[in-house]
Amino acid sequence: MTAALQIDDLTVHYATREGALQALRDVSITVPEGKIVGVVGESGCGKSTLINALLQLLPENATLPAGRITLEGEDVTHASTRRLRQMRGQEMSVIFQDPMTSLNPVLSIGRQMRDIQYRQPGNRTEKDRRSANMLGRVGIPDPVGKLSAYPHELSGGMRQRVAIAMAALMRPRVLIADEPTTALDATLEVQIIELLKEIQREIGCAILFISHHLGVIAELCDRVVVMYAGVAVEEGPVEDVFLRPGHPYTIKLIECDPGRLKVRVADLPSIPGSLPDLTDPPAGCIFQDRCERATEICATPPPRAPQRPGHWAACHHSGPEGS
Amino acid sequence: MTPLLSLRDVVVEFPAVGGLKALLTPPEKRRVRALDGVSLEVTAGETLAIVGESGSGKTTLARAINGLVPLAGGQVTFDGTPLHESPDWHAIRRRVAMMFQDPVGSLSPRKTVRDLVLEPFAIHGLPLKDRQAKAVQLLEDAGLGPDFLNRYPHQLSGGQARRVGVARALALTPTLVLADEPTAGLDVSVQGEILNLMNRIKADHGLTTLIITHNLNILRHIADRIAVMYLGRIVEVGPVERLLTAPAHPYTRALMAANPEPDPTARRERIVLKGETPALNARPPGCEFHPRCPVARPDCATRIPRLEPATTGGQVACHYPLTQEPAPA
Numbered sequence: 112m113t114a115a116l117q118i119d120d121l122t123v124h125y126a127t128r129e130g131a132l133q134a135l136r137d138v139s140i141t142v143p144e145g146k147i148v149g150v151v152g153e154s155g156c157g158k159s160t161l162i163n164a165l166l167q168l169l170p171e172n173a174t175l176p177a178g179r180i181t182l183e184g185e186d187v188t189h190a191s192t193r194r195l196r197q198m199r200g201q202e203m204s205v206i207f208q209d210p211m212t213s214l215n216p217v218l219s220i221g222r223q224m225r226d227i228q229y230r231q232p233g234n235r236t237e238k239d240r241r242s243a244n245m246l247g248r249v250g251i252p253d254p255v256g257k258l259s260a261y262p263h264e265l266s267g268g269m270r271q272r273v274a275i276a277m278a279a280l281m282r283p284r285v286l287i288a289d290e291p292t293t294a295l296d297a298t299l300e301v302q303i304i305e306l307l308k309e310i311q312r313e314i315g316c317a318i319l320f321i322s323h324h325l326g327v328i329a330e331l332c333d334r335v336v337v338m339y340a341g342v343a344v345e346e347g348p349v350e351d352v353f354l355r356p357g358h359p360y361t362i363k364l365i366e367c368d369p370g371r372l373k374v375r376v377a378d379l380p381s382i383p384g385s386l387p388d389l390t391d392p393p394a395g396c397i398f399q400d401r402c403e404r405a406t407e408i409c410a411t412p413p414p415r416a417p418q419r420p421g422h423w424a425a426c427h428h429s430g431p432e433g434s
Numbered sequence: 435m436t437p438l439l440s441l442r443d444v445v446v447e448f449p450a451v452g453g454l455k456a457l458l459t460p461p462e463k464r465r466v467r468a469l470d471g472v473s474l475e476v477t478a479g480e481t482l483a484i485v486g487e488s489g490s491g492k493t494t495l496a497r498a499i500n501g502l503v504p505l506a507g508g509q510v511t512f513d514g515t516p517l518h519e520s521p522d523w524h525a526i527r528r529r530v531a532m533m534f535q536d537p538v539g540s541l542s543p544r545k546t547v548r549d550l551v552l553e554p555f556a557i558h559g560l561p562l563k564d565r566q567a568k569a570v571q572l573l574e575d576a577g578l579g580p581d582f583l584n585r586y587p588h589q590l591s592g593g594q595a596r597r598v599g600v601a602r603a604l605a606l607t608p609t610l611v612l613a614d615e616p617t618a619g620l621d622v623s624v625q626g627e628i629l630n631l632m633n634r635i636k637a638d639h640g641l642t643t644l645i646i647t648h649n650l651n652i653l654r655h656i657a658d659r660i661a662v663m664y665l666g667r668i669v670e671v672g673p674v675e676r677l678l679t680a681p682a683h684p685y686t687r688a689l690m691a692a693n694p695e696p697d698p699t700a701r702r703e704r705i706v707l708k709g710e711t712p713a714l715n716a717r718p719p720g721c722e723f724h725p726r727c728p729v730a731r732p733d734c735a736t737r738i739p740r741l742e743p744a745t746t747g748g749q750v751a752c753h754y755p756l757t758q759e760p761a762p763a
Contacts, residue, residue, distance in 0.1 A: 153621035154592070267488075268710045296487035297650065297692040298707045304694070305706060323621065326694030350698045367622045368696045369629075370651035377633065379655055381626035385591060 113184045115317035116142040116165075116203070116285045121178030123160050123169065130390045134160040135341045136397075137177070140319075142285065147311060147318040149332035149349070151325060153364075155386050156338040158321050162289050165319075166205065167195050183284055200227055203285040204278040209294045210270035214262040220246075220273055221258030227280055242280065248313070249276040249306060268299040272306065279310050286311075288320045292327060304331050325368050329353055334421075337361045340386050342397045347422025355431065357416065357424030360398045396426065404428040437475035438513055438642050439499065439610060444472045445507035446491075446498050450715055466714040468494040470666040471508070473741065476610075481636065481643045483653050483674070485689070486663035487711055492646045493535070495663070496612040499644070500532050513609065528558055531608035535615045537596040541587040547573070547598055548583040554605040576601035577631055593624035600631060604639070611643045617652060629656055650693045654678060659748075662686045665711060665722045668741060672748020682744040682755040685723050721753065729754060 123135040135157045142148045152158055163169045165180060167187060180187040182203060190198065207213040215223055224242035231238065239258055246254035249272045262270055271291060278286055288307065292300040304327060311318055322328055328335055328349065335352050337345040337360065345358040356362045365371070366380045384401035387393055393400065395410040402409070408427045415423040418430070446469040451459050469491045476482050484492045497503045499510060501523045510517040512530065534540035541550055548565075551572045555562055562568050570580045576597040587595055596616065603611055616632060617625045629652060636643055645656060653660060653674055661671045662683065670683040681687040688707045707726050712718055718725050724734035734753055744750040745757060 153623060266710050266713075296711070297648065297689060298487065299710060301692045301694065301706050324694070325622070325696035329696050329698045330694045353696060353698050364623060365696060367626055368651065369626070369655055370693065370695050371697060372655070375654050379626035379629050381630070382623035383627075 114141045114181075115144045115146075115183060116140075116319060117179075117181045118161075118165075119179045119181075121161075121164060121180065122176050123157075123164055123178075124174050124176060125170070126172040126174070127390065131174075132389050133341055133392055134173075134389065135164070136392070138338070138341075138343045140336050140343065140346070142317045142319050144284075144317055145311075145315050146333045147307075147320055147331055149328035149335040150319065150321045150338060151323065151328050151335055151364075152338035153323055155340065155389075157341040158323075158338065159289070160341075161338075162205065162287055162321065165203070165287060166199060197230070200283070201230070201281045202283055203287060204281065204283045205287045205289060206271075206274050206278045206291045208290040210267065210274045211262065211294075213274055214270060216262050219259050219261055220265075224258070224277055224280060227277055231281075242276075245276045245280050246273065249273075249279070249310070250302075251276070267295055268302065271295060271299075271303055275303070275306060275310060279314055279316075282314045283316055286316050286318045288318060290322050290324075291320075293322070293324070300327070307331065325353070325365065326370055337364070340392070340397045341389060342425070344398065344426070345422075345424040347418065351419050351422045355418065355422075357418040357422070357429040357431075358398075358426045359402045359404050359428070361424070398426075436514070438478040439474075439476040439644075440511045441472055441474045441495075441499070441508065442510075443508040444469055444495075444498060444505060444510060446494050446503055447506040463715065465506075467506075467717075468503075468666055468714065469498060470717075472663075472666070472668055474661060474668060474671070476642060476644060478609075478642050479640055480658045481645060481656060483645045483647055483657035483660045484663060485647060485650065485653065485660055487648065487689075489665075489711060489714065490663040491666040492648075492663055493614055494666075496532065496614055496644065496646055500527065500530055500612060524558070528606050529609045531603040531606070531611045533599050533603045533611065533613040533616060535618055537592050537599055537619060538587055538590070540599060541595060543587050545586070546583065547578075547585050547587075547590075550587075550598055551601045551605060554602060558606065560606075572601040572605055573598075575604065575635065577627070591624075592620050593628060596620060596628050597631065600628075600635070604635060607639065609642060611641055613643060613645045615647055615649075616645060617647065617649050625652070632656065650690060662689065665717060666714060667722060667751065669723065669752070670744070670748065670750045671741070672744065672746075672750075676747050680746055680756075682746055682748075682750040682757075683723075683752045684727050684729050684756060687756060688728075721751075729756075 118140040121135055121138045124131040124133055221239055225238045228238045243254040243258055246257055251257055251272055292303050320332055332349050335349050336343050339360050345361045356365055363382045369379055382401055396413045399405040399409040413425045413427050415425055416429040417423050447465040447467050450466045451464055456464050486492050498505060505518050548569045551569050552565060569583055573582055578597050657674045660674050660677045661668050664685050670686045677686060681690055709726050720735040720737055721739050724730040739751040739753050741749045741751045744755055
């Protein structure tokens, strides 16, 4: 069975004055049909670069020295501009973090939704009916009336619902969600998570869900990829990774989330140190400078150490106690 | 014991329409109430966390205390000084320090870290015998080495910029610190460091702090009491553990339950609130929460609840507060 989205050994460099900044190094992610895969990582881990690479919308100073991205078996990395334009929005679409900036403020919702359907058959009335139908399904009251509304007339949560409706309108095979709940309040965040689950069930698409919020990933995803400084350090089923993390970075990251500490502690955990310089990353393990388990062997590239079935951690000393 | 800070029925209004359009708008619609009758007391030495969603008035509350927005009604008293009757803000702000939300944005990009941490002394005309020693010591208290002195804000990470903000706020040894979202924009791995720093400083200097946050996960570790705001009003105040485990206001309960936990086995059926927070200029009559409330009764739409003592401790503004433990999560 081919995966909905397959990323193999993706490497992205940015040309800077200090030299090539290695934003992504050998990242491989598989998103199976109909599954929700989460990518979790902190600032600077390469989340945004990953999305831009998937859409082939990288800035001009970016190069792709290695790697391949395939969408339902079709190579995206070498697709023509014309073919890419067909894919974007129809076969893969994106829900961005801030719905205020991803919607055009001077066009009505209806106009923007009609524009997405430019390749579809049917006249304006039919397209509007399709749009209104989708708006209704994402829980927007008075969908027909909302077609003539402008983005600023809607609240933050409603705007994000519109963005989801637009992303789902063409029934894409892959939906990429870039921190879609970060700009929203807690009570809206859970509404949007529930909505994404529903939409996924309904149109049967695969979702690549990118977030820095461990709680949201745990709630929504089937599998999770943990990224640190441009490298995928661990991957596995959500339950496994969160309950039995193998990579020292994942272990630390989960410990740091104060949400899991049910009693008051005087000393909250943190990860000392800072991200390595990506123009000159350390040889071997990317996390070695901040890792308590680091030894000499960490200067050599870490293996993908298997943890449990379908769960690996890129570490010489992986596992609950290290080895 | 008299509280260090007390607010009584504080009202803050902002103009809703300006210019000629205001003439065509009925007077009651020209202004919106960002704070509508907020009463609160903060005891010396405690940490009170203000929680609530965007637009609930958290930041406006801090700005009203520090005189950055004028009061349209009510009284604020800080350490015996009434702040609502033209006080000497310059003198007050020496004792009430503010930490603003955006760690990098609240630092001038053209000043070095040295100038930034010494700026409060210049503003208040306080002479310093040894500028270098003072700057080094302030940075050290905030956990930064002297090699940061000559850096500019763009050369700092979010966590480091936040530490400079802490050093600035503490420069004049204030009595009260107003911290607006101290963890906003910080990664989880850094957030712990900053909260530890604030906890340590609070213990060392006996500071009173008012922390504004929407990060519910950190509440237990930093706050003694919590005040929950909704649409410019306080709906519940009380000890942190009580509010987290047995909230009396339906909104508090929904808010606490809405917090996704990093534990995949904890996926649970929760009360997902319908709809969104109404706009301030369309405040529902009666209890402002009743259109979204899962346990609202007919009279909630007509009677405005007052903040009254809750049976389980603290105060709650609800006609039908939740009494028993919430349903098993």
